[in-house]
Amino acid sequence: MGFFEVTKSLFTGLEYTCLIFALTLLLALPLGLVIAFGSMSKFKPLSFLVKVFVWIIRGVPLMLQVIIIYYVPGFLLGTPVFTRFSAVIVAFVINYACYFSEIYRGGIESIPRGQYEAGQVLGMTKSQVFFKVVLMQVVKRIIPPMSNEIITLVKDTALARVIMIVELIQAAQNYAAYGLMWPLFYSGAFYLAFCGILTILFGRIEKKFDYYHN
Amino acid sequence: MALLEIKNLSKSFGDAHILKDINLDVNEGDVIAIIGSSGNGKTTLLRCLNFLEIPEEGKITVDGTVLFDASASVDEKGRKVPVKSIPRENRLKLGMVFQNFNLFPQYTALENVTLAMKLLEKDGLKTFEGGVEESAKAILTRVGLADKMNHYPCQLSGGQQQRVAIARALALNPDILCFDEPTSALDPELTGEVLAVIRKLASEHMTMLIVTHEMNFARDASTRVIFMDEGRIIEEGPPEQVLGNPVHERTKEFLKNALNK
Numbered sequence: 083m084g085f086f087e088v089t090k091s092l093f094t095g096l097e098y099t100c101l102i103f104a105l106t107l108l109l110a111l112p113l114g115l116v117i118a119f120g121s122m123s124k125f126k127p128l129s130f131l132v133k134v135f136v137w138i139i140r141g142v143p144l145m146l147q148v149i150i151i152y153y154v155p156g157f158l159l160g161t162p163v164f165t166r167f168s169a170v171i172v173a174f175v176i177n178y179a180c181y182f183s184e185i186y187r188g189g190i191e192s193i194p195r196g197q198y199e200a201g202q203v204l205g206m207t208k209s210q211v212f213f214k215v216v217l218m219q220v221v222k223r224i225i226p227p228m229s230n231e232i233i234t235l236v237k238d239t240a241l242a243r244v245i246m247i248v249e250l251i252q253a254a255q256n257y258a259a260y261g262l263m264w265p266l267f268y269s270g271a272f273y274l275a276f277c278g279i280l281t282i283l284f285g286r287i288e289k290k291f292d293y294y295h296n
Numbered sequence: 297m298a299l300l301e302i303k304n305l306s307k308s309f310g311d312a313h314i315l316k317d318i319n320l321d322v323n324e325g326d327v328i329a330i331i332g333s334s335g336n337g338k339t340t341l342l343r344c345l346n347f348l349e350i351p352e353e354g355k356i357t358v359d360g361t362v363l364f365d366a367s368a369s370v371d372e373k374g375r376k377v378p379v380k381s382i383p384r385e386n387r388l389k390l391g392m393v394f395q396n397f398n399l400f401p402q403y404t405a406l407e408n409v410t411l412a413m414k415l416l417e418k419d420g421l422k423t424f425e426g427g428v429e430e431s432a433k434a435i436l437t438r439v440g441l442a443d444k445m446n447h448y449p450c451q452l453s454g455g456q457q458q459r460v461a462i463a464r465a466l467a468l469n470p471d472i473l474c475f476d477e478p479t480s481a482l483d484p485e486l487t488g489e490v491l492a493v494i495r496k497l498a499s500e501h502m503t504m505l506i507v508t509h510e511m512n513f514a515r516d517a518s519t520r521v522i523f524m525d526e527g528r529i530i531e532e533g534p535p536e537q538v539l540g541n542p543v544h545e546r547t548k549e550f551l552k553n554a555l556n557k
């Protein structure tokens with residue numbers, strides 16, 4: 083079991099890690115915005131329901147959500163509903179969409195009312211004000227909390243192993259059974275590199291918005 | 297016929313009756329200074345005229361076009377219902393300059409001016425002779441910002457920001473321009489440049505409603521002064537009269553405090 087072989091199997095684990103990461107981002111970013119609008123809705127029953135939902139999802143461990151989504155629907159219907167992988171994706175997307183929604187909401191609510199009013203007296207429609215005036219300011223404000231959350235997501239992907247998905251850590255841990263410890267540290271280096279790249283990327287994006295401040 | 301006619305305008309927030317039966321005619325070229333102590337509804341009046349608040353009662357007419365008429369708002373059974381929304385084009389007759397500018401921070405001075413112009417042109421609500429960019433540049437030059445067009449608001453002084461805000465409002469060619477304490481957020485040494493721009497507009501016969509605490513400015517730049525107290529206009533007339541020889545006790549009291557400051 084040499085370096086080459088370990089690297090190869092860690093890369094197989096990394097594939098799952100990357101897939102979970104990418105799919106979760108791709109789906110949870112827009113879904114989070116929908117949830118944010120729901121929780122800010124003027125229709126009180128809707129905003130109440132959405133807030134309760136977000137509270138539950140954020141208050142219960144993601145690990146438990148993964149387990150429940152994988153086992154419970156199949157148990158109730160007597161036939162498997164989700165594959166391991168799709169159960170992980172569903173749980174991660176819902177969970178992260180709720181976290182993102184709170185970041186969006188915080189960002190949107192932090193924009194001063196005067197910005198909307200200025201747009202309105204200039205004859206802009208509500209959606210023009212949102213897309214042309216507010217959105218870019220929201221994006222600037224949410225980049226730091228978003229980058230935090232997204233870096234957490236990289237490490238959370240490891241939770242997929244509770245339903246036997248061989249992601250990066252599981253791949254490394256398999257060698258520990260043979261008394262081989264260094265793959266564990268090796269897998270840690272993968273995470274470090276992953277998060278390092280993201281940190282640089284978010285730093286760049288933040289810089290792009292540096293040309294103005296409020 | 298007056299350019300702007302305000303009839304029986306009333307506005308409440310919950311139980312608080314803030315504007316009570318406001319009636320006012322504004323002629324073309326009038327520069328009206330609105331004075332009064334804090335909390336008496338001056339801002340609310342301007343906000344109602346710009347439909348940032350929707351009045352419960354009253355009628356607002358500009359140049360013969362009815363922009364708002366609470367009594368005409370009835371449901372299919374003829375019962376009175378509150379006005380919910382205001383047609384977009386009705387917002388364009390009046391412009392508004394805010395106390396704290398409300399510029400869009402992510403856009404340059406020029407982009408702040410052109411943003412709404414472009415959207416209105418695209419939606420077929422307005423056209424700008426000579427093109428959007430050119431007329432925006434001309435207006436920024438008029439307010440003395442020819443060399444600051446590509447600056448972001450955070451790179452401008454308060455006085456310059458407020459002049460961008462004036463240019464932005466002016467660019468849409470409103471019939472009437474409203475100012476809510478345009479210099480109150482400025483350091484004293486910067487108020488002069490903003491007041492100078494407003495004076496210049498007055499000399500060009502721009503019709504304006506200006507809420508202000510600058511009594512000297514009200515005296516020498518306005519054609520008429522309005523004193524508001526507890527949601528009513530209780531005194532109005534030429535500046536010499538209202539500021540120099542007020543009739544009403546409340547006006548006298550207010551001026552005594554305002555001039556002693």
Ligand SMILES: Nc1ncnc2c1ncn2[C@@H]1O[C@H](COP(=O)(O)OP(=O)(O)OP(=O)(O)O)[C@@H](O)[C@H]1O
Pocket residue numbers: 309312314332333334335336337338339340341
């Ligand atoms: N959105 C609102 N909801 C509830 N009350 C409001 C609202 N806006 C204004 N008011 C109240 O209406 C009253 C008049 O406010 P307004 O801002 O019009 O006064 P003003 O004459 O402009 O005062 P100032 O000189 O301090 O600017 C105040 O008592 C204020 O608290």
Ligand SMILES: [Mg+2]
Pocket residue numbers: 338339340476
């Ligand atoms: Mg006010």
